[in-house]
Structures are given as C-alpha cells and as structure tokens.
Amino acid sequence: MILEREGLAELHTHLGGSVASDILWSIAHEQGIALPVKDYWEFDALVTVSDPHGVQGLDELDQIYHWTELIQSSPLAVERSVHGAIGGAYRSQRITTLELRFNPMKRNRGGERDLDHIILAAIRGVDRASIEYPQVRAGLILMMDRTFDLRLNEIIVEKAIRWAARGIVGVDIAGPRPNGGRYDYTQIESIVETARDAGLGITIHVGEEGGEMGREEIGEVVERLRPDRIGHGILAAGEPELMGAIRDLGITLEICPTSNLLTKALADEDAVRETIRSFVEHDVPFTIATDGPEMMRTHLRDELGLLLRIGALDEEELREANARGHAAAFRRRVGVPA
Numbered sequence: 001m002i003l004e005r006e007g008l009a010e011l012h013t014h015l016g017g018s019v020a021s022d023i024l025w026s027i028a029h030e031q032g033i034a035l036p037v038k039d040y041w042e043f044d045a046l047v048t049v050s051d052p053h054g055v056q057g058l059d060e061l062d063q064i065y066h067w068t069e070l071i072q073s074s075p076l077a078v079e080r081s082v083h084g085a086i087g088g089a090y091r092s093q094r095i096t097t098l099e100l101r102f103n104p105m106k107r108n109r110g111g112e113r114d115l116d117h118i119i120l121a122a123i124r125g126v127d128r129a130s131i132e133y134p135q136v137r138a139g140l141i142l143m144m145d146r147t148f149d150l151r152l153n154e155i156i157v158e159k160a161i162r163w164a165a166r167g168i169v170g171v172d173i174a175g176p177r178p179n180g181g182r183y184d185y186t187q188i189e190s191i192v193e194t195a196r197d198a199g200l201g202i203t204i205h206v207g208e209e210g211g212e213m214g215r216e217e218i219g220e221v222v223e224r225l226r227p228d229r230i231g232h233g234i235l236a237a238g239e240p241e242l243m244g245a246i247r248d249l250g251i252t253l254e255i256c257p258t259s260n261l262l263t264k265a266l267a268d269e270d271a272v273r274e275t276i277r278s279f280v281e282h283d284v285p286f287t288i289a290t291d292g293p294e295m296m297r298t299h300l301r302d303e304l305g306l307l308l309r310i311g312a313l314d315e316e317e318l319r320e321a322n323a324r325g326h327a328a329a330f331r332r333r334v335g336v337p338a
Contacts, residue, residue: 007096009325017292082125201330
C-alpha cells in the first residue's frame with residue numbers, strides 16, 4: 001500500500017461527493033425525498049460518476065451534485081453526512097488531515113431551512129467524529145458560488161467568520177460560470193480580503209477547464225485574490241510565467257487526477273503525467289485529492305497509486321505531496337483546537 005504507515009492529507013473533497021451511496025439512500029428515505037428511481041443500484045448510478053468513461057463536462061457533474069445536495073438539505077442530513085465522511089476517510093484511507101467543503105445555501109431548501117442550523121449541523125458532525133476518530137484533524141470550508149449575486153456570497157463569508165472558532169476554517173468559490181463566459185473574480189476581492197483578515201484560509205476553484213479563458217482566470221485569481229490554495233489549477237501547467245507566480249506566492253494547488261480524467265479536463269493518463277511533471281519541474285507546490293471519493297468512485301490511495309503507476313510521481317515525491325497537504329491545511333490557522 002502506498003505510504004502505508006503514514007496518515008494521509010486530503011484538502012479538496014466536496015461533501016456532496018464524499019458520502020457513500022448507501023448512507024445517502026438511507027437519508028433520502030428517512031426524509032421522504034421523492035427520488036426518480038426506486039432501485040438502490042439505479043440510485044447509486046444517479047449519485048456517482050458510474051460510467052467509467054466519465055461525464056461530458058462539468059455541467060453533467062452538476063446534475064449529480066443536484067441530487068446529493070438535495071438529499072443533504074436538512075440539519076440532520078448534513079450532520080450525518082459530515083460524520084460519515086470523516087469516519088469513512090479514516091477507516092478506509094487512514095486520512096488524518098481532512099477538509100470538507102460545501103455550500104450551505106445549496107442545502108437550505110431555497111431559504112426554507114435556517115442557514116446557521118445547517119452550518120452548526122456540519123460542525124456537530126465534525127465534533128462527533130472527533131470523539132470517535134481523534135486521530136483526524138478535520139475542518140470545514142464554506143463555498144460561495146459563481147452563479148450567486150454578491151450579497152449571497154457575502155452572507156456565506158459572514159457565516160464562515162461567525163463560526164470560525166467552531167471549525168469553519170476557510171472559504172472557496174466554485175459553480176458554473178454565468179452564461180458560460182469568463183467569471184470576474186475581482187467582484188469577490190473585497191469579501192475574500194475580509195475572510196483573510198478574519199484568519200480564514202482562502203482556496204479558489206479556478207483553472208480546471210476553459211482553455212485560454214481558464215488560464216486568464218488563474219492569472220486574475222493569483223494577482224487579485226492571492227489565495228492560499230487553488231482548487232485544480234491544472235491549466236497553469238506548461239505556462240512558465242503563471243507557474244512562477246504561483247510558486248513565488250507559495251500557493252498550493254489541489255490536484256484531483258481521476259476527477260480531471262472523468263470530466264475530460266485532462267484527456268488521458270499521459271496528460272495527467274505531463275501536467276504533474278510540469279509542476280514538479282517548476283517547483284509549484286501541490287497536493288493530491290479526490291474531489292469527492294464516493295462520487296468519483298476513487299479514494300486517495302488510488303490516486304497516489306495512479307500517479308506512481310503512470311510515472312507522474314515517485315514514492316518520495318508522493319510523500320512530499322502528502323506532507324505538503326498536512327502543512328497547507330487551514331485548521332491550524334484559525335485557532336481550532338487540535
């Protein structure tokens with residue numbers, strides 16, 4: 001087993017993709033959610049990337065997230081999901097540093113549920129897991145959304161700051177680009193700065209896809225938002241100036257190889273190897289993650305094994321990437337007890 005005796009670090013995993021299908025199935029039935037299927041195995045295909053050839057881009061992936069977010073749209077469901085994700089990560093992969101990210105507004109039934117109750121439920125899930133799995137340092141990242149107006153994203157940052165002392169360790173932004181065009185990251189510059197001033201970590205989804213537009217977005221994010229980490233960022237590979245800026249600012253990339261293959265962000269394993277080697281050769285900091293192990297039908301040790309098998313990283317480089325994940329975690333920065 002890769003790094004068999006070492007605790008692993010996973011910093012980029014979405015709550016909607018981190019809960020086993022059987023748990024989601026039970027939660028859905030307990031809440032009386034009207035599902036489009038009645039058979040468990042059809043449900044499993046509904047909430048995971050079940051086709052080994054992947055999905056036809058991020059829009060199709062968002063359709064899967066629609067169901068997992070709907071099922072997790074109650075305090076009880078969120079608490080159970082967080083608790084289950086942390087326990088599963090430790091039992092299955094011996095992950096000892098874990099950060100789960102989610103958008104609370106996509107789990108409050110369009111305002112029917114109180115946002116604080118949703119967030120506190122996630123915190124209770126972490127608290128429960130910390131008793132059962134004290135070896136795990138777990139934190140929560142609240143996500144803004146590129147389709148939200150500025151005020152909604154401001155509220156999410158305000159909530160992250162309010163609950164920072166209880167286990168919210170950072171903020172992120174993701175989601176589809178409005179109308180498919182380039183997203184203007186400068187519009188969230190002030191609220192990102194507010195989060196940073198409050199001691200929260202900053203990670204930004206950018207540079208996963210979009211070609212030249214995606215590369216321009218990375219440049220804007222690096223220059224204007226100066227995040228601690230970037231979710232994906234793979235389009236920076238092969239761009240020396242961009243990689244240099246990321247390296248010089250000490251930004252850590254969160255790379256999710258299987259997810260990038262399944263969404264066609266990277267065409268094949270050769271592209272994965274070339275991307276990773278480009279970052280290694282230019283001293284760009286990165287760590288490895290799954291994006292959501294249950295949804296992607298992979299786990300962190302599978303990702304490490306893939307990179308070793310295709311010659312993207314050797315064992316020492318894998319060990320360094322894992323150590324970087326532990327070091328780049330936000331939890332230690334916001335005064336959350338270890």
